[in-house]
Amino acid sequence: MISFGKAYEAVMAERWTLAAETVRLDDACGRYLAQLVVADRPLPPYDRATMDGIAICHRDFRDGHREYRIQGMARAGDPRHRLSGAGNCIEIATGAVLPEGADTVVRYEDLLSSAGAFTIQSDPSEGQSIHPAGSDADAGSVLLEPGTRIGPSEIAVLASVGVGKPKVYSLPAVTLVSTGDELVDVDQKPEPHQIRKSNTRALRAALTEFGIVPEEIHLADDPQIIRMELEKVLSEPGILLLSGGVSKGKFDYLPEVLEALGVRKCFHRVAQRPGKPFWFGVGAGGENLVFSFPGNPVSTFLSFHLYFRDWLLKSFGFDNNGQQARLIAPAENTSGLTQFRLATVENREGTLWAAEVPMNSSGDFLSLARAEGFLCIEPTKSGYAKGATVKWIPFKFK
Structure with a gap:
């Protein structure tokens, strides 16, 4: 049996270098970027009006002009207009290019309209209501790094710089394997x-976060059937996520069968609770990884989020530095095992505070529905005081 820390390091050490593939922008949400994205021009590309109103030269206002003759109208999408003559203005729409010769926008709410003119009824500042060209990013600036998860806001960035077919990391083939005659x-x-x-x-639902649609098989508690079916799965590159059949029971055949099929055992049994019987191995040639989780629901769920999810994020180039939370109540762990306890969290001025959720056993799947994640409580003789900071592994996101 190895420590949780060593087990985690062993899994992360088997990170895959996933190939890049090109997808349509409409299909990129939820995928992980495999390219550097830079600005193809300044952003915004021009001095942009941020209010509907009139564009003026502020020097005219300083010289005493209050009434401005309307010279024209600048709409969003128009080529750049030119403001000419003291005391003139050009009406302007939000998003339009600031006219040449103008440096200030005065909103309609601060104007009095008359025939062919506007009178300013406020004290505008020079440069107000203008989004300057290049103020968000210069041409060539890095906007998105490889390993970035693409969400709606990243889709907007990609679209704005003309990346209609981004490169993303390919998705590994995943097979879910359940075992047990009781199922x-x-x-x-x-x-x-x-x-x-x-x-x-x-597990199938958890994989939807990454857009992975797994294959799925069920194995009866028969070593010959288990060997025959797993041999088929292992003949193709991919990931196996198994649930059950790895403890020390008389019908827990998986460890023996996997090793007989040439899967190199990296470890079996981890000094943690729940999830102690976790088995992890690498297939021949490194083309398969086998995550064999204990069959109890909380153990399977924890092991997926603790090991496989972080492994996948690392393979996508995403640096998961983890989260932390502070304990609402004192905690103890003198068991010698790293304990993972279900909890809910609340955000207090930017700090997560966690309260444990009672759990009867690792078979208590109902407790998962009441919780939002796991607290990592390392063994210690001194205990944890209220307010102590521990690792937080979320599986629900508010």
């Missing part, structure tokens, strides 16, 4: 000795 499909009515499959449902 039946979700739409079946279980017998008293059976339970419905929930672990693979939860």
